[in-house]
Amino acid sequence: MTNKIKEKILLELETWMDEHEYSANEFAEKSGVPSSYLSYMRRGQHFIVVDKKEVAIDDKYFRMIAETIEYNYSNELKWSIRQTPQLVQMLSVLEDAKRFGYTNIIIGGTGAGKTFCADIFVKQSPKDVFKITVGSMDTIGDLIDKLCEQMRLNVSGSKTKKINAAIKELLRMKLNGRQPTVIWDESEYMKQATLCNVKEMHDHLHGKCALILIGTDQLKTKIERLKSKNSPGMPQFYRRVKYGIRELKPIDTRYKEFLAGIEDKKLVQFIQRECENYGELRDALLPAMREADRLGEPLTENLVRKVLNLPKMTA
Structure with a gap:
């Protein structure tokens, strides 16, 4: 983890603590990061002093902060919130x-x-x-x-x-x-x-x-x-x-809130035919969306089938 990413995590931490009115001790207890480490980190120091020697603070503590405040420092593709009726x-x-x-x-x-x-x-x-x-x-x-x-x-x-x-x-x-x-x-x-x-x-x-x-x-x-x-x-x-x-209202399995931006009409039909609820929809689409992003390819039915290890669509 680079120092630039660590600094960004700490900036996001300060914003999060202000927004939710958390003290340093409360956040240390919630996140599991030792309060002494958190004090050093918030002062911009990436080292702690142990027996008069500087020891680097392990990257895991920065990851623990990021997970607690749900900051996506790696820009990993996430499942976005849709305004479903439910x-x-x-x-x-x-x-x-x-x-x-x-x-x-x-x-x-x-x-x-x-x-x-x-x-x-x-x-x-x-x-x-x-x-x-x-x-x-x-x-x-x-x-x-x-x-x-x-x-x-x-x-x-x-x-x-x-x-x-x-x-x-x-x-x-x-x-x-x-x-x-x-x-x-x-x-x-x-x-x-x-x-x-x-x-x-x-x-x-x-x-x-x-x-x-x-x-x-x-x-x-x-x-x-x-x-x-x-x-x-x-x-x-x-x-x-x-x-x-x-x-809660029954699920509309046309999934218009989720499928509006998908250009492959066969994929839309596949999802509407195969997925019975939002959970199944997410399980089917998210891994394929990440793979499409990694490969720089469009999201298609064949790509979804490939990622899910399903038979390829026939003409």
Whole structure:
């Protein structure tokens, strides 16, 4: 990595810290870059003093900064944001929830861009928005630990103690004029006990902190089934979230927001025929777009087929 690139990364860092109101210590904790290294780097020094000797700061720390602030210093071709109906709708729900402290459940099809949109939202307010990805094996204890880690809370002890500490911190943020938001992505994997835990958080935080569950229709089906079975805590949970459920519009598989600039009409037809959602569209196009950029060739169906290791188009 050249010094010119390092200097550019550090300039972008200063802009990012000012924009998001991060202190040096907060950024060091978020990025994992040692605070002493960060201090040297921000002063324009690429060396640290160890045993009275100057030692170069490893390039990895500059890369860690760039990754944290999402600065593309290598000019690698990235997937650009498109104003899909689902993205516009979801951002509107998230913004309202953050502003008013709503509890919402966002339901959308697989590959509709739910995680992509949630990540955009986190980037807009990295200090106030905490996103947790729910795993299929996660217990309630695992998710509480993930939340405390996201909030940088060093709490030990019981699950109750940890969740109370998280609630207390979220309330403190609200009192300080901030708009805390907790997002659980892929919430269809949530177990009944975790859903009841969300109810508990809602009871303490409604109007003060947004609580968002994001998932497929499997999540809605699970909640309704548990409620109809009168499972412990679920009728109460359903009563609190019933009018907070938001379903995203179905995907228009003509993909006009993505395909408008593609000249190869056969490629457009291929994508519309083969891709069922935005996720598949990205997986099909992005590697081929990068290869076309590397080769200086136009983006065509045959190039996409080549990159994806599919049979070549016949005449």
